[in-house]
Amino acid sequence: MRSVFVAGVGSTAFGRHPDIAIEALAVRAADAAIRESGLDRAEVGALYLGNFVAGPLLGQEVLAGLVADGLGLPQIPCTKVEGACASGGIAFRHAYLAVATGMCDVALAVGAEKMTHADTAAVTSALNCAMDFRSDGVSGLTFPGLFGLAWRLYEERYGATRDQISEVVRKNKGNGLRNPLAQMGADLSRAEIGEARLICDPLRLYDCCPASDGAAAVLLVAADRLADVVPQPVEVIASAQARGSARIAGHPDLCTFEATVAAAQGAYRQAGIDPAEVSFVELHDCFSIAEIIDSEDLGLIPRGQGAAYAAEGRTAVRGDRPINASGGLLAKGHPVGATGLGQIYESVLQLRGTHPNQVKGATIGLTHNLGGTGVACTVNILRATDA
Amino acid sequence: MRSVFVAGVGSTAFGRHPDIAIEALAVRAADAAIRESGLDRAEVGALYLGNFVAGPLLGQEVLAGLVADGLGLPQIPCTKVEGACASGGIAFRHAYLAVATGMCDVALAVGAEKMTHADTAAVTSALNCAMDFRSDGVSGLTFPGLFGLAWRLYEERYGATRDQISEVVRKNKGNGLRNPLAQMGADLSRAEIGEARLICDPLRLYDCCPASDGAAAVLLVAADRLADVVPQPVEVIASAQARGSARIAGHPDLCTFEATVAAAQGAYRQAGIDPAEVSFVELHDCFSIAEIIDSEDLGLIPRGQGAAYAAEGRTAVRGDRPINASGGLLAKGHPVGATGLGQIYESVLQLRGTHPNQVKGATIGLTHNLGGTGVACTVNILRATDA
Known part of the structure; x- marks a missing residue:
């Protein structure tokens, strides 16, 4: 190669x-x-x-x-x-x-x-093409429904709170405000997030990407x-792709996506680095809870601590584990087929040192793009070169 | 490689x-x-x-x-x-x-x-996704319309007759009759083909794949x-893919598809063979006229002689230039995403010597799969090995 x-x-x-x-x-x-x-x-x-x-x-x-x-x-x-x-x-x-x-x-x-x-009905119906229609689609479940289930399980298992998870939204919406390419940056309070219109319990409006x-x-x-x-x-130092179950019931645990875990392991192996060496991450926060699960699946944050990391500001641009400095899917937006390449775009700007939300000393960036109910995942790792 | x-x-x-x-x-x-x-x-x-x-x-x-x-x-x-x-x-x-x-x-x-x-309306609408919607789709043109235009131009330029082109249908429908996987094999007379229900002038029912x-x-x-x-x-000795214009008006000539020509040239170059060395071909006869155009684009038959070759029986299983021994799209059927792999399936049977319409002495087979109005094409060349 x-x-x-x-x-x-x-x-x-x-x-x-x-x-x-x-x-x-x-x-x-x-x-x-x-x-x-x-x-x-x-x-x-x-x-x-x-x-x-x-x-x-x-x-x-x-x-x-x-x-x-x-x-x-x-x-x-x-x-x-x-x-x-x-x-x-x-x-x-x-x-x-x-x-x-x-x-x-x-x-x-x-x-x-x-x-x-x-x-909205046409968009929901089109997005549901990402599910196994016969096993999940016919049940009436949608993607907010799936991630609502994951949230409930995650909070039950790890004791994460709504206020902690809201911090993911506050951070990404704030990052989006400073990204000229972002669709929906905003300066939101915890209350505005936690009391916004209910989409699919417990997900509220700002927990969902547009x-x-x-x-x-x-x-x-x-x-x-x-x-x-x-x-x-x-330089592209790794590019990995893996699959997971296309059916919700095919996942042994809704608090993890096995396609992410497999793609991340493959990418770290190819790049010859540890997760700790990654300077920043652009990951697939289609919902606020997804950012937490993804960050743990990628080995960036210990299991069950994703919400606490967000609440402590550790995933902010100036934190020790910057996630979605672009605003992520929640604030930058999610034009589905473009999202994975938008993540590369943002990462390249970071590694050139020209990002509007520049992560200081960024040398290695990771992007994570997840499809459907975890049926497909890509993880790419990029490294800065000297001019 | x-x-x-x-x-x-x-x-x-x-x-x-x-x-x-x-x-x-x-x-x-x-x-x-x-x-x-x-x-x-x-x-x-x-x-x-x-x-x-x-x-x-x-x-x-x-x-x-x-x-x-x-x-x-x-x-x-x-x-x-x-x-x-x-x-x-x-x-x-x-x-x-x-x-x-x-x-x-x-x-x-x-x-x-x-x-x-x-x-039929839903299928026609879905197949029209293969056109440039803004330039061609809105005109009301469908794929039978496009190949009807090509037929008119071809017969005007080269003097091909309806009876000659009907021989493509007679051959492929007959081959399909002996292929257990074929959807619509039939023993048809020239009259049955030439007087069948009009689909899109000059294309009649049996000129169109199901x-x-x-x-x-x-x-x-x-x-x-x-x-x-x-x-x-x-052995797979070549696999080539090329693109052509996605718009009908983007083609300099409707009697040829530049994607086929480019893919074929690439495949012959990779395989290191001439068209004359090919024992048999499975090509993209979505319409009867398409088989004639494709066979010329692939360099198998001189320009303007495709209809005459069919009428003379040279493209039959026992001819010197066997085309679509499987029955082709016209008789075997055209489950779109499966067609290109069905062609490989048929060719592998030929090269193993186990095809129901076996071409004698078959050592090299070529498959040709064309997308849309010539927007994408693949040409693959396979070779028999000794057991």
């Missing part, structure tokens, strides 16, 4: 983009990544596109080819990949593999989603092309 | 499967492929699943993970890939790459689709695992 570097990143703001088609949104992000790199687009040898629900919500598939058309790329292999909410991370991993295995020297990963044009439109893109290159890259390159 | 071999294949019949879920259909085919190989399923290191319209038609995504669950595979990376009707071929290529690049020693490619439960349910799977292994493989292995 060859060394692989990020040569350029691009992203639209996450939020509402009513007047632009999904493929145009993706082209905007990808064009920015290519231009930033300084490389010629004729050199791109493979394109992977992460998207989840453009079929049901927009009647549009073949997005990989459409985006390549819009970018004016050569007749390269263009592939849409899907693993529910992990689709963006899977696209990144496949572009990484294309370069790492020597298939090509330059590969493009793009993620895109449009959701805000659809009504529906979003957005696109993000990452251009990857082999080491021997680094001399041609304009911005400070960032 | 390491040598890669087919260790096992499996397929359901193509046709109507009203009483079985799509993931169960896929598991049935994949389980057969694994069992045939004699390998332990714990050794499978990656799964790629080709599917196109399970989102819109079944409300079910994350099929890669669901199928892995059903098969009892380890916590491996499981990825759905999509490139419209080329999704199955793309899944095969990615499983091939996983082994060829050394990512794993054993990889599984599965394709599945369920369409016959939905009404909507189908079905699944097919291929297990691939690295050369150093061949000693453990039970059936006669078949």
